[in-house]
Amino acid sequence: MLGVGCSIALFASNLHAEPQPIPRVQAIPQPHDEVSFQRDGVEIARYCAGHDGFRPFVFPVIGPSGRSLTRIGHPHDPVTHSHHNSVWMSHQFVNGVNFWGDGVGHIVHQKLLRLEDGPDAASIETLNAWQDKDGKTLMTEHRRTGVQVLENGEWLLLIDSQLEAPPNAPVTLGQSAFGMVAVRMAKTIGVNDGGGTIRNSEGGVDEAGCFRKPARWVDYSGPITPQASEGITLLDHPGNPSHPTPFHVRNDGWMGASLTFAGEIVIPPGQPLRLRYALYVHSGIPPLEALQKRWDDFSRTTFVEFGRK
Numbered sequence: 001m002l003g004v005g006c007s008i009a010l011f012a013s014n015l016h017a018e019p020q021p022i023p024r025v026q027a028i029p030q031p032h033d034e035v036s037f038q039r040d041g042v043e044i045a046r047y048c049a050g051h052d053g054f055r056p057f058v059f060p061v062i063g064p065s066g067r068s069l070t071r072i073g074h075p076h077d078p079v080t081h082s083h084h085n086s087v088w089m090s091h092q093f094v095n096g097v098n099f100w101g102d103g104v105g106h107i108v109h110q111k112l113l114r115l116e117d118g119p120d121a122a123s124i125e126t127l128n129a130w131q132d133k134d135g136k137t138l139m140t141e142h143r144r145t146g147v148q149v150l151e152n153g154e155w156l157l158l159i160d161s162q163l164e165a166p167p168n169a170p171v172t173l174g175q176s177a178f179g180m181v182a183v184r185m186a187k188t189i190g191v192n193d194g195g196g197t198i199r200n201s202e203g204g205v206d207e208a209g210c211f212r213k214p215a216r217w218v219d220y221s222g223p224i225t226p227q228a229s230e231g232i233t234l235l236d237h238p239g240n241p242s243h244p245t246p247f248h249v250r251n252d253g254w255m256g257a258s259l260t261f262a263g264e265i266v267i268p269p270g271q272p273l274r275l276r277y278a279l280y281v282h283s284g285i286p287p288l289e290a291l292q293k294r295w296d297d298f299s300r301t302t303f304v305e306f307g308r309k
Contacts, residue, residue, distance in 0.1 A: 023117035025149055027124050033109055035124050037147045044155060044281075047124060047145050049109035050085070054102050056109050056128065058145065059086035063230040064153030064283040068186060070232070075187040075253065084184040084254060087279065089161060091259070093174030094139065097132045100178045106131050107141070121148040123158070125306070139171045139267065140164045142306040157279040160304040164272040171267040173260050177212060177248045181277045182256030183232055189222035190253030196222020196231070197285065198249055201292060207251040214244040217295045218255050221285045230283050233291050235298045237276035241265055274303050 028036045033049035044062045060068030074081035083090070083102045090107065092100040099105035107128050114125040123146030129137045144160040159181060165171040173179070188194035191206055198206045200215035210218055221231025236245050236257050249255040257277065259265070267273045278298050280291070
């Protein structure tokens with residue numbers, strides 16, 4: 001045990017130590033297992049564990065104007081679309097159990113495993129259990145949710161997921177247009193409600209040209225203030241199964257990457273399924289070439305190796 005004199009001397013020496021640099025981008029834990037992603041002390045996104053609902057999600061998703069580019073629920077049908085939780089991951093059929101709509105399957109946040117801050121990025125790693133209505137775990141998930149800041153208030157939301165079957169049985173993700181990642185846009189950005197625009201990497205425009213069509217990315221942009229338009233580009237990594245995946249998009253303000261649109265995916269024990277997606281949060285309505293360049297950069301990124309320090 002240090003004596004009083006030693007303690008005072010140690011304290012005095014610490015006063016003259018060089019301070020550690022303050023990370024520009026931080027993941028700061030909040031009550032109820034939420035995590036605030038902050039750039040220069042200002043929140044740009046928040047991970048919500050979803051204890052009062054059926055799945056974790058990210059809300060808000062703040063654009064360069066300072067307003068959220070996403071919302072909770074359908075603007076005209078909040079009851080049957082209560083599962084539209086801003087930015088979320090889910091699937092309609094996991095061993096036949098519906099995790100897409102509210103009321104049956106639950107994606108249960110179990111613990112926060114890791115946090116990282118940095119000069120231009122921050123992230124968290126969480127452990128989730130996909131459970132049926134009786135509490136039986138059908139599969140487990142390691143998820144990494146991170147932000148990477150760009151210039152002019154723009155940024156990337158990065159989502160990595162590793163889905164694992166239990167030791168004794170495979171897991172089947174059934175054929176469906178619903179799952180694995182989706183975005184509910186702010187009302188004013190929707191084509192129907194705000195005069196927004198949907199575009200994809202193949203030249204499709206709005207629901208008629210993008211609905212359930214394979215693409216590398218889909219962009220949803222529109223007015224967010226009287227003076228500004230902003231949007232989100234959902235990027236599908238080329239390492240994901242079924243890439244380029246069909247996207248389920250609607251003029252009423254949502255888009256999703258349909259992982260198993262072409263057919264079921266089986267996850268054998270000991271052979272986890274790894275997925276990687278990004279959301280480009282941007283100002284204005286960028287030209288197609290700029291969005292393709294953003295996907296090109298993302299396509300060269302590598303999958304997260306969970307469990308490595």
